[in-house]
Every structure is written in C-alpha cells, then in structure tokens.
Amino acid sequence: MVEIAPFTGIVYNREKIKELNDVMSPPYDIISKDMQNTLYTKHPNNFVRLILGKQYPDDTKKNDRYIRAKKLFDEWQKESILIKSKKPAIYPYKIEYILNNKKKTMNGFFVLLKLDPDYKYVKAHEKTLSKPKEDRLNLLRACKANFEPIQLLYIDKNDSIRKKMDPSIDKAIMEIKGYDGFTHKLWKLEDKDIIAWVTNQLKDKILFIADGHHRYQTAINFANEQKKKTGISDENASFNYRMVVLANMFDEGLTILPTHRLVKMKGLDIKKLIDDLSNYFIVEKMLVDSTNKDYDCIGKNIVEDIETKNEHKFALYIKGEYYILTLKDEKIMDEFASDHSKVWRTLDVSILHKIILERLMEINEKNLEEHVKYTRVNSEAIKFVDEGKFDISFLLNATKIEELKSIADAGEHMPQKSTYFLPKMLSGLVMYKM
Numbered sequence: 001m002v003e004i005a006p007f008t009g010i011v012y013n014r015e016k017i018k019e020l021n022d023v024m025s026p027p028y029d030i031i032s033k034d035m036q037n038t039l040y041t042k043h044p045n046n047f048v049r050l051i052l053g054k055q056y057p058d059d060t061k062k063n064d065r066y067i068r069a070k071k072l073f074d075e076w077q078k079e080s081i082l083i084k085s086k087k088p089a090i091y092p093y094k095i096e097y098i099l100n101n102k103k104k105t106m107n108g109f110f111v112l113l114k115l116d117p118d119y120k121y122v123k124a125h126e127k128t129l130s131k132p133k134e135d136r137l138n139l140l141r142a143c144k145a146n147f148e149p150i151q152l153l154y155i156d157k158n159d160s161i162r163k164k165m166d167p168s169i170d171k172a173i174m175e176i177k178g179y180d181g182f183t184h185k186l187w188k189l190e191d192k193d194i195i196a197w198v199t200n201q202l203k204d205k206i207l208f209i210a211d212g213h214h215r216y217q218t219a220i221n222f223a224n225e226q227k228k229k230t231g232i233s234d235e236n237a238s239f240n241y242r243m244v245v246l247a248n249m250f251d252e253g254l255t256i257l258p259t260h261r262l263v264k265m266k267g268l269d270i271k272k273l274i275d276d277l278s279n280y281f282i283v284e285k286m287l288v289d290s291t292n293k294d295y296d297c298i299g300k301n302i303v304e305d306i307e308t309k310n311e312h313k314f315a316l317y318i319k320g321e322y323y324i325l326t327l328k329d330e331k332i333m334d335e336f337a338s339d340h341s342k343v344w345r346t347l348d349v350s351i352l353h354k355i356i357l358e359r360l361m362e363i364n365e366k367n368l369e370e371h372v373k374y375t376r377v378n379s380e381a382i383k384f385v386d387e388g389k390f391d392i393s394f395l396l397n398a399t400k401i402e403e404l405k406s407i408a409d410a411g412e413h414m415p416q417k418s419t420y421f422l423p424k425m426l427s428g429l430v431m432y433k434m
Helices: 033-042 065-078 130-143 160-168 192-202 213-230 270-277 295-305 332-336 348-360 378-386 401-409
Strands: 010-012 082-084 091-099 102-114 150-154 174-177 183-186 207-211 241-248 255-257 260-263 281-287 313-318 321-327 372-375 392-395 420-422
Touching (some): 065 130, 130 213, 150 213, 260 378, 270 281, 270 321, 270 348, 313 348, 332 348
Antiparallel strands (some): 010 082, 091 183, 260 372, 313 321, 313 392
16 A cells, blocks of 8 residues: 655755755756766755765765765754755646656655555556665765655556645745756645545555666665664654655656667677667668758658658768668567567667667676667767767667556566656755654
8 A cells, every 4th residue: 555644854054045046956867077067166056066066085984975965964954944844745746848848747746655665556667776776876875865855656647646735726936047047946735634635545556666766776775774783663654754846747847858878899790780680670770961960850760761650760970871670570579578468569769679789799697888878869879870989870779668568567677777767856845864
C-alpha cells in the first residue's frame, strides 16, 4: 500500500533572500563543472553548495564536500536563511514551459513517501550504478535531509487529485524563472481534509519512478543503515520516508525526450559497420551540406526523418552524412534477447543496444562507459562528431510512457539513459529534514 504524509518543509527565507532566482539550482546530476562555478559565484547561499559542493585536493574524511554541506545547512538554519514551516503540508508544484512552440504545464506535488524496499508498489525501470549511490549516500549520512525530490508517477485517468487540489490553492509562495527558462511555481497546502483525501486516493495506486532511481535506492540503503545503527524498528521513523514529487502519468505537461548515443571507438571500420547493418536494417544514405554549420537545423531535420508511429528507426550520423536505419523485422530481437519480454525486445533503445552496439560493435555492459556517452540535445549529436570528439552518433526516438509502464510492471530494466523526462525539477524549492 502506498503511504504518503505531509511534512514541515524547509524553505529559503524571503526576508533574507530577496531574489530566489539567485539561490536556486539545477538538479545535481546535470550540473557541469562550469555550471557549478557559475552557481558558486552567483550567491553565497546558492543551493549548489549543499547538493554538489566543490572538492579540493586537501579534502579529508573530516573535511570534505559532505561535511561542508552539513556545516552550511546547519549555519543557514541558525541564521534563518532557511526556515521551517510551522504546520505539516503538501506542496503543489507547477512548471510552465514551451516545447516545440506549444505551452505546457506540468502538475505535481511535494509529499513524503514511505519507502518500499521490495519495490512492490514502487516500480523502477532502470538499473542503478554504485558510484552515484555512494555519493548521495554520503550526503544523506552527513546531513540527514532530503534536499532534492525524486519524481514518481501515478495513474489517474480522470485527473481527480489535481482537480481536488487546484481550487484550494491561491497565490503561490514561490514563482521562479529557473535555469531552464521555465516558470516554477510552488504552493503550500495545509488543509487536513484535502490531505487526508489525497492520501486515501493514492493508497491503492502503483507508483513508477520517473527520475531518481539512484536516490530512491540510496534512501532504502540509508534506512537500513539507520535501523542497524540506532536499533529503531519503528516503521514510521523519519528515515523510512523520502521527499518526492508525485505527478499523474497522464499529465499533459509531462514530456519524454530521447537520449542520443555518442560513440568513440579506436579503429572503427565504418564501411564494414554499414555493410553489417544492412543484414538487419533497411539502410538509407543521406547527405549533409558540409558548408552548413547550423547544427540545430541539421539535428531537427534528422530527427524529423526518423519520426515514425510503428516502425523502429534510428539515424547513424557520420561527419557530412547520415544513414536512416529501419529495422526489417521485430522477430530479429527474439534471437538477441530471448530472456526478455516482448515489450523490452521491441524498445528502440533495446534494439540499438542489442543489435548494433553489442552484436556489431562489441560494446557491452563491461566497456559501455569507455565508448559511449550521451546527449539529449539534437545539435550536440551532430556537432560533437563534426568536431572529432566522437566518431559517430546514434539519434533515437523517445521512449513512450506506455512502454515505461509495461517495463516497470514486468520488473525489467531498460538500458541506461533510456528516458529523459521534461521538465526537470528545480532544486532548492523545499527540503525535508529528518
């Protein structure tokens, strides 16, 4: 059973921080080194100092990025830079943005979710890696707080939860233009009757992790640690809950974008690869104007070329040209992935990994990180190859929301970087301290 709870959130004090834009941050996992430096100089209380503090050559176990985050978190509370709400609440959250000239609004709400260590009613669709989990676990150990939410989806075809909450919210407590150019709005809802109604509506739902697989598993690992360390077996102990944003799977403001693959491989025989691809795909060669450096336009054209409703299409980009690859027959995947469900075998990203990367290029889980990088930006998949940073790139169509649900229901995992949800949550809106 899904169990949620309101919480007394910690937020930035508007009397101390006049411009909230200056202290907000992108999610930790998309912050580059340059972006980190920019955020550091933007404001001394920028949220990046908590979620992704700088590392220094003389760091020790007694003074590292996690210890410094804990020190700052405590100081900011003592100085009332961060203040705690007086009453437990849930926090409705809306993100307004424009995609492909269309205005969209994502609707969700911050709440505490009781952990499900066995993944019975919380379903995952991606495997987790040890390095990101260890990083987030160290931060959690030091600060004993949730700084950023995990995003999960529930199924509500009538959109009844949003319709129940919306009439009860008036002026937002925050309205911020984020790093992404999107408008992020946050409300505080303390009405006990509405909270009880929402809690009851969700108890029989299944939740699907959209963004935050590593942080969810880290929360489980931390809770197990705390049980052993403290001897506390109370199922309602604070460490058994995790701050999340819940959103309706059918919310029209949710978008899944594709994640393209960039490949660097010494001695890659591109002619042989194209010949081999013809055994499994219909291969169409397309030329690119070599004088045209409008990578946005080139990327847009290629993505439009592979748009399809029922076929499985990719684009293989090589400097100055690209190939449209259309799978000849789905049954080909029966040979390469007989241990997976039909839904998994017919995912575009599965086809790409199993047939092209593993079979034809001998890139598997052991050497994947050595040869393959990722981008969500169409133009980068072109530009980085032209600049010689990578040898080739593969452009994909996005995974469908129904496919994600089916994979999670079956207890299977997609290849890494199969989904990229838009919009991303803004970090720094509200925090949960255990």
